[in-house]
Amino acid sequence: MAPKVLVSDKLSETAVQIFRDRGIDVDFMPDVGKDKEKLAEIIGQYDGLAIRSATKVTETILRHADKLKVIGRAGIGTDNIDKVEASKKGVIVMNTPFGNMITTAEHAIALMFAVARQIPEASASTHAGKWEKSKFMGVELTGKTLGVIGAGNIGGIVCDRARGLKMKVIAYDPFLGHDKAEKMGVEKVELDELLTRADFITLHVPFTEQTANILSRENLAKTKKGVRIINCARGGLVDEEALAELITSGHVAGAGFDVFKEEPATDNPLFNLPNVVCTPHLGAATTEAQENVALQVAEQMSDYLLTGAVTNALNMPSVTAEEAKVMGPWVKLADHLGAFIGQMTDEPIKAINILYDGSVATMNLDALNCSVVAGIMKRVNPDVNMVSAPVIARERGIQISTTNQDKSGAFEGYIKVTVVTAKRERSIAGTVFSDGKPRFIQIKGINIDAEVGSHMLYTTNEDVPGIIGTLGQTMGENGVNIANFTLGRAAAGGEAIALLYLDAQPPAPVLKKLEATGLFTQVKPLEFALA
Structure with a gap:
């Protein structure tokens, strides 16, 4: 029997035809993804589910998905899929991580131009019958310094386009080596240096624990007067209230935002401020990008269902x-x-x-x-x-x-x-x-035997008495249970390590207590995905 796929979001007819041409039975129901009760009712019939962002694949949906083998997301973001539950069910989750890179990079460049020349406000003024030529004095991009935070796939394209515009490009990215930066024609810098030197700053990083609020109030205050800030990456990377205050005060000359901390963004501190250009998360919204990711997900799902080949899987x-x-x-x-x-x-x-x-x-x-x-x-x-x-x-x-x-x-x-x-x-x-x-x-060359846990604590220290007691007492006094405790040392009196498997990660104040003892050269919490 041919595999059966449900397309529950608006994929192109060309993508749907790929399933048919490969001999897969496909039902194209582009609105059913918004009806969670209907989706739960019918999902049990299908081997594959092709979606965009409207369909929410929750634990409830997966509970009814007895035949489901693969979920294909046309696009990169998979926040609308319960990946842990999908893994437990043996359902592969695929995405298309490279289909909308150029589109998003171009949108960042477009916002940069719009902010530099105040195009939206000048357009509205002209449409209103005014001729305020002297009011909209802009700046050139040529010769300006662009600070790129995140020089990966999309950020790398922005760097290339900016160099074509004769901008000086500096980049902050912990995983960008100096050799690669040289080949890209960009200068690798630390974040503080980028903040103080850049005329324009554009963000191209995912939202993680490390990048959340990377342009905090403190970091925004380090920027040079007249800077313009672009965010086409993720909401939550910038302190929007602090940025609004700096725009109002005149320190920041303008901003272009496609993403916001809360979406849909019906109210935001940046709205209605001078020279702030806002768009409703349009980074991937071009005909080409939407078509590319749709075609890619149809091909990937077909390959898996027919041959077992796995491409761009997030959980397998x-x-x-x-x-x-x-x-x-x-x-x-x-x-x-x-x-x-x-x-x-x-x-x-x-x-x-x-x-x-x-x-x-x-x-x-x-x-x-x-x-x-x-x-x-x-x-x-x-x-x-x-x-x-x-x-x-x-x-x-x-x-x-x-x-x-x-x-x-x-x-x-x-x-x-x-x-x-x-x-x-x-x-x-x-x-x-x-x-x-x-x-x-x-x-580090020290032999141990440690079980892997979801929450772990790694410490290094000189091999002296009292380490076990300090760790145990500190965890116990703060209600953190130790499931397993492993020690190792290079030699008596030399460097030693401890690896604790904990029921929960200790809060930051607990870690600071350990550091304050002076016994440890390193105290590092670690997280591992066991599902």
Whole structure:
């Protein structure tokens, strides 16, 4: 029987025809995604669900999706999909991360022009029969300094377009190496320097714990007088109230915003301010972009349903059905190893070296490599997946090397990941026990045996008495339960580490208490996705 797909959002007829041409039974019901009760009623009939942003794939919907094998999102954002529940159900979640990059970059450039020349206000004035030529004195882009926060896929395109406009481009991106920056023709700088030098600032980063409010009141105050700020990335990256105050005071000369902290944005501090151009999240809203992502998702879903090939999956490695059963725990281990190093590394990464020893060395190393790199990159880009991660790493000039060797130690197989930066090398190794559970077995060359938990705390210290007591007492006094406690040291009296598996992550004041003891050289909370 042919697979059956439901298209519950407005995809193009060309995309729908791709399913038909591939021999897939497809129902095109572009409004049913807005009717959650109807969607829950019929979803059990389908093997695949193709959506945009209107359809909300909740736990309730998935509970009724007994046949569903794949959800395809035409676009990059998957906030409207319960990915944890989909994973539990064995449903693959795919997106199309590269289909709207040019469109979004062009919109940022368009807003930059609009703000520089006050085009919307000048247009409204002229339509009103006024001829206020002297009122709308603009500035040229040529020769100005553009500060790009986030020089990945979209930010990289903006850099290229800005250089074509003869702008001086400086970029802040923790994962942008100096060699890659040089090839892009941009100057790599730290955030504080970007804020003080840029005539225009444009944001191209995802919304994460690290990027939330990156243009805070404090950081906005560091900008040079007359700066203009563009945001086509995500709401919540800029303190909108603080920005509104700086525009009103004249410190900021203008802003162009396509995204807002709360959407739909029917009321916002930036509305009705002079030389502020606002658009209703139009970054991906071009005919070409919408068509591209629709065609891509139809092809990806068809490939999976007909051949088992997996492309741009957010919750599954790109492996064959035969490999999946054996490799599953190793893929998860690879992700955990990458996530550990990714959370520990703040400076730009130059190289990632991966060693496979013993039984794991005979597996699909490409998939395992992708899982390691995705784990590392998720710290700054939660939308990254196993397909896009190596592409992003290459674009940022990160060298990825792999070594495989015969069994050389006590374990049947293990993976060791080493990250190289300009300042240091950092390594971690792990294995999979017979119960299928990943374990950390070595950190910084120090042997350990640590179970992986959702919430963990990593500390380093000199090997002196009192460490265990201090950690235990501090956690206990603050109501944080320790599920597992692992210690290791290089030698008696030398460097030592502790890895705590906790029931909940300790609040920041608790971490500060540990730091204040003077016993620890590092106190780092870590999070791991176990689903």
